[in-house]
Amino acid sequence: MHFETLAIHAGQAPDPAYGAVMTPIYQTSTFAFRGVGAPGPFDYSRSGNPTRKALEDCLAALEGGSHGFAFATGMAASATVLALFNQGDHLIIHDDLYGGTYRLLTSVVAAKGVSVDFVNLRDLDALRAALRPNTRAVWTETPTNPLMNLLDLAAIAAIARAHGALTICDNTFLSPYFQRPLALGVDIVVHSTTKYINGHSDVVGGAAIVNDAALAERVGFYQNALGTCAGPQDCFLVLRGVKTLPLRMEAHHRNALALAEWLEAHPKVAQVLHPWLPSHPQHALARRQMTGGGGTFSFRVRGGQEDVFRLLSAVRLFTLAESLGGVESLIEHPWTMTHVSMPEEVRRAVGITEELVRISVGIEHLDDLRDDLAQAFQQV
Numbered sequence: 001m002h003f004e005t006l007a008i009h010a011g012q013a014p015d016p017a018y019g020a021v022m023t024p025i026y027q028t029s030t031f032a033f034r035g036v037g038a039p040g041p042f043d044y045s046r047s048g049n050p051t052r053k054a055l056e057d058c059l060a061a062l063e064g065g066s067h068g069f070a071f072a073t074g075m076a077a078s079a080t081v082l083a084l085f086n087q088g089d090h091l092i093i094h095d096d097l098y099g100g101t102y103r104l105l106t107s108v109v110a111a112k113g114v115s116v117d118f119v120n121l122r123d124l125d126a127l128r129a130a131l132r133p134n135t136r137a138v139w140t141e142t143p144t145n146p147l148m149n150l151l152d153l154a155a156i157a158a159i160a161r162a163h164g165a166l167t168i169c170d171n172t173f174l175s176p177y178f179q180r181p182l183a184l185g186v187d188i189v190v191h192s193t194t195k196y197i198n199g200h201s202d203v204v205g206g207a208a209i210v211n212d213a214a215l216a217e218r219v220g221f222y223q224n225a226l227g228t229c230a231g232p233q234d235c236f237l238v239l240r241g242v243k244t245l246p247l248r249m250e251a252h253h254r255n256a257l258a259l260a261e262w263l264e265a266h267p268k269v270a271q272v273l274h275p276w277l278p279s280h281p282q283h284a285l286a287r288r289q290m291t292g293g294g295g296t297f298s299f300r301v302r303g304g305q306e307d308v309f310r311l312l313s314a315v316r317l318f319t320l321a322e323s324l325g326g327v328e329s330l331i332e333h334p335w336t337m338t339h340v341s342m343p344e345e346v347r348r349a350v351g352i353t354e355e356l357v358r359i360s361v362g363i364e365h366l367d368d369l370r371d372d373l374a375q376a377f378q379q380v
């Protein structure tokens, strides 16, 4: 079946109790046994819950995987996947990734004796050179935040697989609607469902999807052992959000690309970083690996930090806020907001500078969004 159909129906059939067409919120911690030694399909909600199962099966279908797992947050998903690795294992991590993942790896995972190397995975020779006999996994994120750099997932996964290592991809920025890493050879996809998958900025959640029964058993073991699962109410909300994922992603892509083109021609903009623009240095890879550019991108304002602050203070429709992927448009300043925890010299070295602005383009009318940016640029 097609993606649009799976988004609405996968994992979801009329409820067996009363025929509810929408999956009920099974707000219960425990389930009655059918008899002594005879549990039903669910026994305790940390181990499994029907509302969560519907979401997990739906997300598995959308990513083209066999098994899905829903978590309390995106970080809970990543932490649970990283629990697969033990002292003495070596992980290769792309050096440009979500700040919370960086913190988890450096402050939690590395402190437990897993060795972690940050490598620029746009350079495949650097990946080959970083492989060690005990390398167990390669962690990717593409496009990256906020610079919109891309990684060649098929090439990275092939190199990792030949070495006997897993490839993991954080697919939060594009959602399975625009990029399906499992089909490119990736072993585990993780998501912050907080962003596009839920899409309404009213839940924090996460997910992991795999396409291998043995790997699924291991991830499922850690989900239950660590207790990182999502609650039924949040699963219900994400299930409701995901039904319109295809429609929303098309609208995000359309609005974001139109604004990117408009900004690229704007005299007060020095550079636009958007993978669907022909000016993007990895545009050919974008066209090969993705089916759309998503809704989040960055641009550099001509001038200094004061000009950026004037722009950020003058917007009326865009909200100055962190996060992304909701129906409403947000704007933010990575230098002082999302990326402030990164050391200044690291930010500067990778290109996260004072004049960089990131926007998460929502699904409002394009003219209103463009008018808002146009009036705000008059203050710059």
Ligand SMILES: *Cc1c(COP(=O)(O)O)cnc(C)c1O
Pocket: 073, 074, 075, 076, 098, 100, 101, 141, 145, 170, 172, 173, 191, 192, 193, 194, 195, 204, 205, 206
């Ligand atoms: C937000 C985000 C996360 C973390 O997800 P939470 O739901 O906030 O825990 C991980 N990766 C990426 C790319 C994100 O944008």
